[in-house]
Amino acid sequence: MEKKSKLSRRNFVGTVLGAAAVAGIAGRLNPIEALASQISSSAGMPTRALGKTGHAARIFSLGGQATLEQTGTTKESESIINRALDLGVNYIDTAAAYGRGQSEKYIGSVMESRRNEVFLATKTHNRTYDGSMRLLEQSLKNLRTDHLDLWQLHNVRTQDDLDKMFAGDGAIKALQKAREQNVVRFLGITGHYDPFVLRKAIEQYPFDTILMALNAADKHNKSFIENLLPTAVKKEMGIIGMKIPARGRIFHEGGITTMEPAMRYVLTLPVSTIIVGISTMKELEENIRIAKEFTPMNAEEMAHTEELTKPYYADASWFKSSW
Numbered sequence: 001m002e003k004k005s006k007l008s009r010r011n012f013v014g015t016v017l018g019a020a021a022v023a024g025i026a027g028r029l030n031p032i033e034a035l036a037s038q039i040s041s042s043a044g045m046p047t048r049a050l051g052k053t054g055h056a057a058r059i060f061s062l063g064g065q066a067t068l069e070q071t072g073t074t075k076e077s078e079s080i081i082n083r084a085l086d087l088g089v090n091y092i093d094t095a096a097a098y099g100r101g102q103s104e105k106y107i108g109s110v111m112e113s114r115r116n117e118v119f120l121a122t123k124t125h126n127r128t129y130d131g132s133m134r135l136l137e138q139s140l141k142n143l144r145t146d147h148l149d150l151w152q153l154h155n156v157r158t159q160d161d162l163d164k165m166f167a168g169d170g171a172i173k174a175l176q177k178a179r180e181q182n183v184v185r186f187l188g189i190t191g192h193y194d195p196f197v198l199r200k201a202i203e204q205y206p207f208d209t210i211l212m213a214l215n216a217a218d219k220h221n222k223s224f225i226e227n228l229l230p231t232a233v234k235k236e237m238g239i240i241g242m243k244i245p246a247r248g249r250i251f252h253e254g255g256i257t258t259m260e261p262a263m264r265y266v267l268t269l270p271v272s273t274i275i276v277g278i279s280t281m282k283e284l285e286e287n288i289r290i291a292k293e294f295t296p297m298n299a300e301e302m303a304h305t306e307e308l309t310k311p312y313y314a315d316a317s318w319f320k321s322s323w
Contacts, residue, residue: 044292045088050272051209051238053186055119055149057091057273060263060291062284063242064094064103064122065277071099077106080278085110085117087288093211093240093275094143095123095154096135104142112144120145121209123154123190124171127164132174136183150209151175152188153201157321162201172205192243192319195228202231209238211275215250216265217309217316225269233270241266241274243319250316255308259283260290261297265305268296 047056062084068077081092094103104122111120122139124132140146153171156162165171178184189205191198192213202210210232218225232239244266250256266274278284297305309316 045288046291046294048272049238050091050119050240051236053119053149053208053238055091055238057119057238058088058291059267059271059273059294060089060287061091061093061240061273061275062089063275063277064092064098064107066279068094068106068277069099069103071102074106074109076281078109080281080284081107081110082114083281084278084284084288085114087285089288090117091119091121091240091273091275093121095125095152096139097123097125097154101138101142104139108142108144115145119149121150121152121188122148123152124174125154127161127171129169129171129173129177132171133177136174136178140183147182148178148184150186150188151178151184152190152209152211154190155193156189156191156198156201157193158197159200162197162204165201166204186238188238190242194321195222195224198224199228199231202235202237206235207237209240209272211240211242213243213317213319214241214266214269214271214274215244215246215309215316216256216262216305217246217250217313219306220310220313221317222320229269239271241269241271242276243317244274244276246316246318249312249318250309252309252312252315255312256305259287261305263287263290264294264297265302267291267294268302 045058045060047058050057062081067073067080092107094107096104120143122143124135126132126135136151153165175187179187186208188209188211189198189201189207190211198210198212212224212228214224244262245251245259250262256262263274276287
């Protein structure tokens with residue numbers, strides 16, 4: 001039997017709304033109550049609804065980068081993936097571009113026997129129909145599965161990307177075709193470069209999910225929290241956070257120094273889950289421990305954590321476009 005979360009619906013909603021106010025989006029995130037009401041504890045780790053997909057995602061999920069995208073790490077990668085599943089992770093995100101397919105292959109070696117334990121997501125970086133369909137065929141082969149739970153447009157950055165994707169022979173057509181053929185269940189979009197381009201995309205097309213960059217330095221430069229998150233929440237999308245540690249650049253002496261406040265900050269926002277690339281088993285186990293013990297920050301804690309990153313926000317948001 002699942003244990004009830006120690007956090008009440010009322011307290012969770014109130015805290016997140018307070019945090020949203022700190023981020024400058026007060027009054028625009030009321031729909032998160034629907035998300036917050038779904039929070040529960042499962043296998044020792046809270047779960048949240050992944051938008052309208054019907055999947056209850058554990059709040060910490062496994063990203064397919066770091067060790068998982070490096071060649072020659074078969075033993076380490078498979079151990080990380082298996083351990084993540086053993087500890088309750090039920091969402092795995094990868095991409096055709098990670099390690100030129102290497103990440104998918106490591107994940108596929110585990111999926112061969114454990115496919116039914118996870119919501120499996122990968123991505124196409126090709127902007128055309130034909131190119132994306134070729135990538136999908138290879139991704140299915142690499143992942144050793146006959147279907148994806150989620151297929152996403154990878155790293156959408158510019159208006160030119162949108163124009164190509166939405167063209168008559170664009171990648172959107174490939175996503176739709178794959179879903180019609182029941183090879184893909186849900187469709188998503190991802191990006192960490194420009195929140196305004198991504199907002200335009202989700203206003204133009206009813207994606208099921210969005211994977212966006214969210215960390216404690218976000219508000220200081222072209223904020224995803226202020227300029228994209230409210231729209232995704234309003235549309236009741238599954239929202240996945242990434243770039244939480246910014247490949248380690250969120251950590252600075254005199255600023256954020258551990259993963260706990262970095263994760264707690266993002267998990268206090270109205271996200272369904274977060275993905276993190278893992279380098280070592282120790283990192284994985286620490287992150288899952290933090291997720292299991294998660295309690296949301298209050299407004300003052302959110303503001304303090306943001307302020308800590310101000311002196312080095314550019315380094316901690318290196319993946320964004322400049323103004």
